[in-house]
Amino acid sequence: MSPIHIYQDLPSEEGPLIKEQVYDLAGLGDPNEFLQSLLGADEKGYIGPSAMEPTPGWTSGVSGMSAWLALYGQSIPVIQPDQGQRPLRITPIDYVSQSIIHAIPQLNHKGSSLIYHIPSLPLPLTWYQAYTAIQDYWSRPVNSILHDQKLPTAASYFSTNKALSKAKFLMRYYFRPNKTNVTKKSPLDIDQSKWLELASNTRNNLAKQYLHPWEYDTSRFDALLSKTGIEWIEPYDRLDLYSYLMQSCFGVKIYTLHAGPQTRTSVLDSTCDCALYSVIKSKAMENNQPSYPSLINEPFQSIVYTEEEMRQRVQHMMDITMTSLHHPKQSLEDEKVWKPVWIEYINDTLEDWCTIIESQSHNEKRWKLDENAELAKVTVLNDAKVIEAIHQVSERSGMPAEKVMDEAVKSLNRIQERTQLSYAWFAASYLEKLFKTMFSCIRINKVDLVKIQHCVQNKQKVVYVPVNRTVLDPILVWFLAIRYDLPIPALVLDEALAILGPISDILRLAGAVFIKRDPSARSVLTTGVTSAYLRHLLRERGALTMVLEKVRSRSGLLQRPYNDGLLEMIQQEKDVVFVPVNLTYEEIPDLDHLVKQDLQHLKSTKSTTISGLNRTKSQRMSTPTKLSRPSDSRAQRVRSRSLGHGQLHLLKQDEEHESSSNKKNHIGKVLVGFGEPVYLKSDSENQDIASEIQREQKKAVVLSPVSLIAAILLFSRVQGNMIDLETMKEYLKYLYNFVKVQGISVDWQESESVLNLAYYANQLQEIFILDSIFAVVYLSLNTLNDDNSSVFLERFEFLATLFQPYISMSWDIKKEYDRLLDKYKENYDMQQFSLLASFIYPTIDSFWVTLCALSALVDDVKALPYSLIPILTQWIGMHLISGRRTIYSEVLSAEYSQNAIKSFFQFDLLSTEPAKMILSPDAQMLMQALGLPTNEDLVVKQEKVSKKMGATVIDPKEEAMIQLGYTLIQSMVSK
Template sequence: MSAWLALFSQSIPVIEPDQGQRPVDIVPVDYVSKCIIYSVPQLAHKKESLATIYHIPPLPTSITWYQAYTAIQDYWSRPNNALLLDQKLPTAKNYFSANKTLTKARFLIRYYFRPNAKNTVTTSKKLDIDQSKWLELASNIRNNLAKQHTHQWQYDTTHFQQLPLTKYIDKYCGLDEYNYFMQSCYGTKIYSLHGGVHVRAPTLDDTSTCALYSIDKSKTMAPDEENQYYPEVIDEPFPSIVYTEEEMKQRMKDMMDITIKSLHHLAQSLKEEKVWKPVWIEYINDTLEDWCTMIETLDTNSKNNLAKRWRLTGNTEMTKVAVLNDPNVIEAIQQVSKRSGMPAEKVMEEAIRSLNRIQERTQLPYAWFAASFLEKLLKNMFSCIRINKDDLAKIQKAIGETEKKIIYVPVSRTVLDPIIVWFIAIRYNLPIPVLLLDEALAILGPFSDILRLAGAVFIKRDPHGRSTLTTAVTSAYLRHLLRERGAVTMVLEKVRSRSGLYQKPFDDGMLSMIQDKENALFIPVNMTYEEVPDLANLVKHGLHHPKAGKNVSSLSRSRSYRMSTPTKVSRPSDSRAQRVRSRSLGHGQLHLLKLEEDRDKTHVHHYGKILIGFGNPISSDTGDLADKIQKEQKKSAVLSPVSLVAAILLYSRVQGNVIDLETVKKYLGYLYEFIRAQGIPIDWQDFEDSENIIFYSIRLLEKGSDAITIEEKNNHTAIRISIESDSILQLAYYANQLQEIFVLDSIFAVVYLSLGSKGNNDTNVTFFERFEFLATLFQYYFSANWNIKEEYNHLTEKYKQNDKDDINNNQYFNLLASFVYPTIDSFWVTLCALSALLDDVKALPYSLVPLLTQWIGMHLISGRRTIYSEVLSAEYSQNTLKSLFQFGLLDTQSAKMLLSPDAQMLMQVLGFSTNENLIVRQEQHDIRQVCKQIEQVRIKLEEGPSSSYVFEKCQNQIKSLIKTKDNTCFSKKQGATLVDAKEEAMIQLGYTLIQSMEPSLSHVSP
């Protein structure tokens, strides 16, 4: 059987095309073994006769070869399992066709014209496969099966059925044979094809379902159940009346490659717009035209089914009338007219233009094309979209029992979140939402085109960038959409993180725009990505955050970076004769050749799994709506083992950036049991081996980089991580998803380790004081609300049984403490940067502090005062500042009220806005004292007072930045005279930092 499955992996089906409806005559080995073992005591042996031989019967729920083939094809077609790049098994529907001769011919053509062996790869190196041996094996098996299947054998199992074996084999009666065949393929890949220990089991447990692939199983095994509302047009191959099936497959592959590149490498994609744009426009116009034709040719029943699922407004005049007659819009028009003196008719025309800019424009064929393309794109990118069945049933029940409008609120991990929720709504018969997106997502190249076709509405989320009239029009239109369509999808503003931590929602007015207190239900959605597609860009922006002197962003909205399609999506060209014009486009041909070269260099584009959780629905009549939505998003999180492995690898920094495999397995087991004890769901099935989990996670974490290397010496496996800041922050992104789960235990461990092994009454008092201090800081950091005394007592009771001399317990405390040590050092470095407020400057611009913190952090890392590159991240610094504000250490004042006019002018020259608040220190708190308290709990990397005088040294370094001579003083070069020396020090500090950190980005001239 392993040989059969191995042949399937090489796109060589061994089952005859006319055997599809014949039952599978294969049984599990352990089923046969138990039947033999438990039947032995029942045998009656006689000396004069031979023992009776009983035929082993098939399983009671035996499936057909059509169903078994579908399971096998399902496994080998997934991007993370396929061994061949461009060659995949035909679908069961195509293979088991009525014309047996035609199917055989197709098989021979597919085999002999398959890609070269150079395209056959594993995850680490090329497989050296002897094609002639595969062909010989395939021929022998097919010939043997042809003889065996000449007649349909009937086995007499009467005697076997009479044996009392029911209690031993009952569990096989309910065996999921679809999953059994998928697991068999998994075993073949691991053991027969040497797939490696990084491959995880493809099946899910009984509590979960996959939004991407479960439809294949349901259509095959239970065709009349859950797929009755799933349109067949979505998972069917793309139609065409001009191009062949193979040409369409190639076109779709090119379109998906272009889209994925725009998600993964946006800046590079925008630079190469002239290269890919002709190809993209050509392909998408042709495909949309084919879809329009295909939808028009459907029978009336199919058209009605599609129309029922999608309620497009269609009538723009009715929409215009509804919006312009909204009371808020009328009031805004009158207000603007009165304030500006413009006639109300002119203001109304501007309101109509605002409506036209944001109005949804799509058609039914376009929307279903977007759904079909998205399904194929997601299957090409992800191995699974895992959803808990109970969560799904809870949401379906809540929606079914209410007449309220539905508002889905995904967590905003990536730009894919809203449209994945949109796809899930289609997949599971939920109300299909309108996508309410920030206008920044309108410049993402091909991906933005797909969003438009899906019916996205791009609006300005920044309240400071919206006029009163625009806000009123946007609010009226969104409420109109909610009434007409019944559901929308939106994300909370400014919650997307570059560090993996949850960010506090910003009130941009969106919730109040669409909120109907009597008729809205919010559905919080959490998404955990095993690999974030654009994480490298997020980390880069976190390290190289926009400086004050930079006024032109590489991703700024410009004419050359506009979308490849106009704002209004129109019907494609009617001229089918021009479809071959891309053959003559030089740029397009160069792009296609480049895609082919890229395919030779790389293999798998998939990004692992997406783990989705649904929070409890929230009614719109509750207070603090944004905070409650985010709280439910946190509760519904499903953890990935990738985060656990990333956290353990980061812990290795205290051991020279290397850790052995056995230690990783031990720590992984500890963290897994910790999470299970708290009842938090994690994507780890009981039968999965920890070593597979580790190597699977490492494969995702190190993909495309040298962040992690595996060293093997004398049967000893060690894992080493890179100390590059980019690599560390990418690992930290995944590890930080665990912080809020472990934070209190981690703080307890930090305080315990800071006090050493002494135990007396004075130490107990100090223990609580330090715990309370850190818990207060982190409470503000995570926007939490803890009863610190109760939490302390709970943790003391929890760990009091631990033997303080137990080495393992100390190791686990070190591991737990490593979760928050980087954040503690971020507080420490930020406080060192704020030392400038003591004597040198009276205030600091808010956006200058992360830059100053980064400068201080670079010096402390180079001086080996800290090992944590996280202190260089702008987001860590910003989160720390927010905590220090709430702690009462800092305050803000208006720049226009605090600074002189000349100082304000110089701030603007440097690129700082005078509308920005300035940071000042609170007189009743001492920055130096808080820094000293932080130093007491920092990790001790060496003996002695290693952190002594660091605060003072940082002060001196900042003073060196401020010191000027007549020929280097920025204010004098600008012809300004500042009377206040502290004002001049602040301006000079900003100028020197901008010049020293990244001079090439500065537009400031001396």
């Protein structure tokens, strides 16, 4: 008998404590039958997914606790609203298996006639806490549940009024919109009526079982286990039940609900924290109030609109913001549509927000906002450098000093932040909701966090320096500072970010300062005012956020620091510490847009005539019709190799994806890494701060498995775009171990085009660069012995020297060569060498194709416009791809070409001259007629070239280029 069968025969009073011993009248009998009867007892309703073996969260079928979790995944709660404080009984299936395995040898089959009840885990957990963990998992954006179908919060569901809670549930579930009306139904979806039937049976059975507080007698089973030792039980005693329940939901989604795209576990190991969701666990399990301000986590309220109306308005605002992030060009074109709505909603929400939080003035202690514009004005205008600049401009121009001072005030007004405390708190609350819609996790290492918190304890001024990958980087750092009680920074951004629509408005509310970063675009007066104001902000706010790079990378490689003078301005302050930050996104929001920019894809609807030359629209770029196009038939045969899976019209497909009505908002995880703080030295004038910061940024990288998978998929191009899963698994294991040995963090827990994959794979270049160069040289020679050791070293030195400026790194080449020689002399694998070499083969091809473009300098062409070389490179690359001379579509990247040119400059093979210095007036007029700027530098051949490592270069430019190209081609012989 089970409690469900005998409860009717019990006294009617509520609350009796019943100890159950169920007798097996037939005896134990055959061991197989005993095991079947054991697992068929009432405990089967409380058996949950595995905790450790074979994998955390493993389950099979819709039974026991797995059925409950699956119902929650369908937004159907199974526990009654008044049962929140009931203890949760759950026993992982691997714990059950271990218990049986250890108990059976201790059984006495002759005399025993009892069913031995397996005890639940001895960890206190209420249904309120369990529901919080389950709701936390199913509410994350990766699980693709519509907003109006998500489970209510635990506080809302477990209210004191049971009838009201049940009515709310019925209203939310039975009157919600049908999924099939919103999204296309998957063929793997289980029929809705079966879910309702399962939910009804489960809720009825639970209602009967929870009518009385049952207690199972497990003393006999405990006695058996006491003879086996407790070593195997200890890991279960330390089990984190909150994480176990979330991992169980993940297992149910994978093994029962057939998962879906972008499905990854949301559980982090004990060394990491989630900036978005860990506060939920902290409040539920530890019952404490973390530093995370409750003001940010609360829903927006209004004195005019209802709760549902506010939810819809905020959701509309987030949709507008995410559209501007994913499709910036489309958002700009539709500005007349969304802008009036955006302005109305944000003004109304801000007005209500300011009214509601007036009473919460205690939050002002967290923020050092300088709302006194007059104080800033006095401080800046009395700065010594500003006064010097005013006198200098006045003397040069003859303008009165008073009028020059008025211009200084105007410059200050243009860059001065205009936020208020209430506005900043609104921005933080809005970003919290936006990030929870976009990211399933913001992962941060606890050790790194403690390190940064320790370095700011001495009241030092802090400058956060994130790697510039997306427009979200500065605002993410700003949000992390609020979340972890770090000094909250002012955002120092380029003025180009002030015209990005909704995201620019949020940046302004957060306290962004938009300045001219280009030194040539700043006057002496503007530079002085900018320097004074930034130092004033640093003193008043205690923290700034800035980036080193000029623009975001279009290829995924780390850009060189831009000499904008901001670091020199900040170095004038004392007690400043720089905090390098490296943010890794599993998916870049506007990656398609960045790739298009890299390809210089100009979208137009009609042909343009320039100087009598017709230009029409090509699928890849503007193409002169008078030039011969690659053979379409040949191109079609090879594009499946170069672009992957037969993508004949890469950019056209991206455009169709952009215009589709189904906009993808979720972009996976954000992995945050902090480098070692960089302190100003006493002789800071001789200190290369930018290089030190960027070096720490590189060390702080946290790799995503997406990068490793992308690199392996790109390697498969050399094998005809074919790779089996077992081989991929072996390569993945090899790369993972390689990275871990170097102490680099990895978040170990298919893309639309090759260039998208290349963006993620390029994150590995800097990690594997020297090993990849060694592999390339080895494969080009097919052996390493004493006979060819000098040639091997020569090629290695040449490629290493060539890649130094490309990667913005420097090393002792001879020392590194000896290290790699010892590493691989006896222990190497040709397949692993091929994989490592594939990381830089596209870059070597880009060097080669750029050299083909520069070969025009050998003949009568004496100079080329700098901006024309990437376009010429793309043209040559297109012909080479169609002619099967290269399989790498990365050669079409403008950024690859620009980086190759920079490397050639380092070799003194090329130089630049102003166009107006070497071109005749007629030539300049022709350039203007062709739409080419005359104020940019021209690339010219270097007359005197010195001898460089790895390539014998003599004075004639032609022989230098020929030798360089020959060396590159020789390094690729084995491909």
